[in-house]
Amino acid sequence: MEPVEIILLGSGGGRWVTIKQARYTGGIRLHNGIRLHIDPGPGALVRTYQFGLDPMKIDGVITSHCHPDHYTDAEVLIEAMTHGMTKKRGFLVANKTVLESVEGFGGPAISKYHQNLPKTKILMESGQKAKLENLEIEATPAKHSEPKTIGLKFYTSQGIVSSIFDSEYFNSLSEPYVGSKVLFLAVMRPFADRIPFHLCTEDAAKIIKEAKPELAVLTHFGMKMILQNPAKQAQWVEKETGSKTIAAEDGMVIKIDKEITISKVTPQKKLNFF
Numbered sequence: 001m002e003p004v005e006i007i008l009l010g011s012g013g014g015r016w017v018t019i020k021q022a023r024y025t026g027g028i029r030l031h032n033g034i035r036l037h038i039d040p041g042p043g044a045l046v047r048t049y050q051f052g053l054d055p056m057k058i059d060g061v062i063t064s065h066c067h068p069d070h071y072t073d074a075e076v077l078i079e080a081m082t083h084g085m086t087k088k089r090g091f092l093v094a095n096k097t098v099l100e101s102v103e104g105f106g107g108p109a110i111s112k113y114h115q116n117l118p119k120t121k122i123l124m125e126s127g128q129k130a131k132l133e134n135l136e137i138e139a140t141p142a143k144h145s146e147p148k149t150i151g152l153k154f155y156t157s158q159g160i161v162s163s164i165f166d167s168e169y170f171n172s173l174s175e176p177y178v179g180s181k182v183l184f185l186a187v188m189r190p191f192a193d194r195i196p197f198h199l200c201t202e203d204a205a206k207i208i209k210e211a212k213p214e215l216a217v218l219t220h221f222g223m224k225m226i227l228q229n230p231a232k233q234a235q236w237v238e239k240e241t242g243s244k245t246i247a248a249e250d251g252m253v254i255k256i257d258k259e260i261t262i263s264k265v266t267p268q269k270k271l272n273f274f
Helices: 015-020 043-049 074-081 201-211 225-226 230-241
Strands: 004-009 025-032 034-038 059-064 089-094 120-123 129-132 135-140 151-155 161-162 180-189 215-219 246-247 250-255 260-264
Touching: 004 043, 015 225, 025 043, 025 151, 043 074, 059 074, 074 089, 089 129, 180 201, 180 225, 180 250, 201 215, 201 230, 215 230, 225 230, 230 246
Parallel strands: 034 059, 059 089, 089 120, 161 180, 180 215, 215 246
Antiparallel strands: 004 025, 004 250, 025 034, 129 135, 135 151, 151 161, 250 260
């Protein structure tokens, strides 16, 4: 079975971390037969090069919802994926608000012009499944200020990789993620410092205790979370849940094969584009 490689091009989220780039907001690359760029927020293109990757080799762009820290670099990545708009190739997968117009959010967030460049466009809503070549994906429910926000499950060759991109806690939130090999959770605030439509550390612990992933990854940190040391928050969650839990770092690489291994790529200061 082919290994799965996940590269974190950012571990930050929310307005202030995005504006200040206290943590990067470039999204996630997932490689398993095909190469996907998930939630490409501000800086995604530059971070791709900084971490030694090629945006022209991606096979799909995926966005979970219509907030800037999740979609702003999607259009330029679509142009890269289609080799400067010279080839009709690749997948665009997004929720309704990104592709269309939902009251209160305007839209679309990705222009109709760019939506027509990939070979395949898929609008995903909660409960829907889709096939991206060898990889099946499934949209999962969320409760966020953006009403059409989705989570995602990726049925990889090495098991299920899941992500809660943005959501507040609700009673059935953990159910779709039971059986996940790796579960990413967007944890905006530390301890029990809850704000509407987002998770805090205590909420993450509840979900992990219920879903029991082999590895839980806390990510998408807001400024208060960063100031409280995400690694210590992850240690507390692991102690509470008994599940291996880590805090994401910019440039972290998670490889799933016979075992799950974790390493880190140092960003290049000088970028080589040719």
